[in-house]
Amino acid sequence: MILGFIGVVLLIFLSLIGLLGLLNLEVNPAIPLASALVVASSIATWRSLSRRSKRSGKGARPPEIFETSRLRLRPPKMNDAEEIFLSYASDPEVTKYLTWRPHSDINETREFLDRCIREWERGDSFSWVIELRDEGKLIGMIELNISAYRASLGYVLARPYWNRGYATEAAGEVVNWAIEQPHIYRIWAVCDVENxxxxxxxxKIGMQREGVLRRFILHPNVSDEPRDCYCYSKVKGR
Structure with missing residues (x-):
């Protein structure tokens, strides 16, 4: 009788250990089993909510091509590496307020493009190179990252094409598409307070400054410490 009871307890214990393994947790002898199960339950719940949040924010994928009066936006390709490297990715002035240092080698640009292409395929984030429509000249890049009910925007432009309204034209086109999607309620972006x-x-594209995010983001070409940033947004129905 006692041996049978012990066998049942042992079976339950081994089942719980297996559950923890399925949840990718290591059983720590220093943690009581009950506490470990609470952690496991919390992680499982968090994963479920995370997946549900992403699914509930999923809608139509952005178009691969945007066209304006002067520009054409298209997904990046690996053979864009040299043009991106030479036009802006290696320029310290262009990258001054970005979150990465100038590329010192074209292989860095290739690695970056590989990530962009894989993100497109997975639907995690969407990047487009910005081209002059008539010439096919690559002059920059723009990115939209859609998460749940909001989307964040980022862009970069080669220095010879500054102050010509190209960034406004490209960003405005992408933001206008995003705000028209039924599942997106907020588009936001940040920029260094000195940018x-x-x-x-x-x-110019209709975003409103919400305030300053203090010590929010690292711009390594300006400082080794996090910088203050302005936060801008465009919100549906407001």
């Missing part, structure tokens, strides 16, 4: 040109672009 006056980028702030002006965001204001």
């Amino acid at each position: 006056v040109a980028s702030a002006r672009v965001l204001e």
Whole structure:
């Protein structure tokens, strides 16, 4: 009788250990089993909610091609590497307020493009190169990252094409598409408080400055410490 009871307890214990393994947790002898199960339950719940949040925010994928009066936006390709590297990715002035340092080698640009292409395929994030429509000249890149009910925007433009309204034209086209999607309620972007040109672009496309995010983001070409940023947004129905 006692041996049978012990066998049942042992079977339950081994089943719980198996459950923890399925949840990718290591059984730590220093943690009581009950506590470990609470952690496991929390992680399982978090994963479920995370998946549900992503699914509930899924809608139509962005179009692969956007066209404006002067520009054409298309997904990046691996053979764009040299043009991107030479036109802006290696330029310290262009990358001053970006979150990455200038590329010192074209292989860095290739690795970046590989990530962009894989993100498109997975539907995690969507990047387009910006081309002059008539010439086919690559002049920059723009990105939209859709998560649940919101989307974040980022862009970069080669220096010879600054102050010509190209960034405003490209960003405006992407933001206008995003705000028309039934599952997207907020488009937002941040820029360094000293990046006056980028702030002006965001204001021109109808975004409102919400405030300053203090010590929010690292711009390694300016400082080794996190920088203050302006937060801009465009919200549906407001």
